[in-house]
Amino acid sequence: MKEFINRILQSSKVTALPVMTHPGIEAIGKTVREAVSSGEIHYKAIKYISEHFDTLACTSIMDLTVEAEAFGAKINFPEHEVPSVSERLVVDLESVELLEVPSLEKGRISQFLLANKLAAENIKNKPVFSGCIGPFSLAGRLYDMSEIMVAIYIEPDIVLQLLSKCTEFLVNYCIALKATGTAGVIIAEPAAGLLSDDDCKEYSSNFVKQIVDSVQDETFTIILHNCGNTGHCTNAMIASGAKALHFGNAINMEDVLKQCPKDIVVMGNLNPVGVFKQGTRESVRKATRKLLDETAGYLNFVISSGCDLPPFVPEENIYAFLETVEEFNTKQYT
């Protein structure tokens, strides 16, 4: 971790780490369903990204269903979109008590571990980051997102029990991801952004912290992603202990940078759809430049997309983004 984090903190250049795998999946001629089902294909998509885009690191697929599937949730697999959970798995105290913490053999977990292993072994030019869902978002996928929001107030014991099962599983999963040799894990916790700062701390960060405490060290960095945060729960995110925080496009990056300690890497937040997918080369350049200007001088800033890039982003927009970062660096520092 020191290496990864320090490289960022000590460099006067801005580095870019867009969260993306879909451009790789498309370039190798595969569908999303194929990539999320096969570790080999998944790996090849990451490999393509590592070879074609000059980024700080590459990431694995942000599939927020693998973990819920391992617990037994029913999943839909559309051909060209990320899968989704089709129905609620647990409904009350009894079903939560009966819920088993699954082994890492369940569902597609082994395929995801394979993809990470192949990527870590074969991609030598940059670090590879694994990914997983965060404890609160996972619990919400199992219990129903609206229902869990209410349950934290009226049935907190059920929620806390479910959260500890989710966390136990995620700790095991992250230990296995670390063993594949990747440089860290991006934990996606979007639903926690709908909570107040206090609730986000109690029902998300306290559990994320358990994962952090189990796996984060010099060689393995946790990047906590929360695209639901509009600025109200940044302190809770900091409290997780993650060495890097990743923000969505609903937040003002300058405000976040002011709020975060200088030794935490702060990443974000160009709109993945509005800027990357629907923009043109010109509009991407403009938005990138604007964000770079606003965040100039913060050594702990890494420019990124506010979330995973969706399917079918024009490649030229990604190049326009990376070129702009490059130009900014040369204009500023040479």
Added chain:
Amino acid sequence: MNQKLLEKLSECVEFGKINLASPYPPQMKGLPGADEITKEALEAGVTPTEILNDALIIAMNKVGQKFSENKIFVPQMLLSAKAMSASMMHLKPFFANGSVKRKGTFILGTVYGDLHDIGKNLFGMMVEGAGWEVIDLGIDVKIEKFVEAVQQNPNAVVGISALLTTTMVHMKPVIDAIRIAVPETKIIVGGAPLSAEFATSIGADGYGKNPQEGIMWLDKISA
């Protein structure tokens, strides 16, 4: 006495006190909630219309206001909506026997391809609290399902929600199909990535940035 009950009920809804058993909010623990107080009020002769207008709607307006000012968050708003639903349960018989009129029927769903439903659920509960019968079609609602629902309820108003830029474009085909089936249907759309201009461009009659705006629009067209 009756005024007091209405105030108490309004407070339960504003602060999300659902019923006696609910431990939330902590300062009202062990006290009756919206459920019990509504029952008491009806027994004391308060009319369903008074309950609706002088307690529920007032409370939900306050809740909506606090939410838009970031003073409360999604969980608190959902708790208020739940408290309101608990109260509405007691009003259902009056709606059913026609002694109190609903403002109309509202069909609501998240457009196909989209699974986000927190905002839609919130809006649905608030519309119900504003005196409408709500038919919630759920998430990922295909065109045919919307069409079938308006054919079965030809006077209903339709609400469509979308949270993804990739699915908001699915709204127009839904609107077009509804207009073919029951041409005079009024349709409102909402969801974070939308705008009033977008709503107009796809032929929607209304747009609500938040639940209050949506309800204001519904009140206007049902007046």
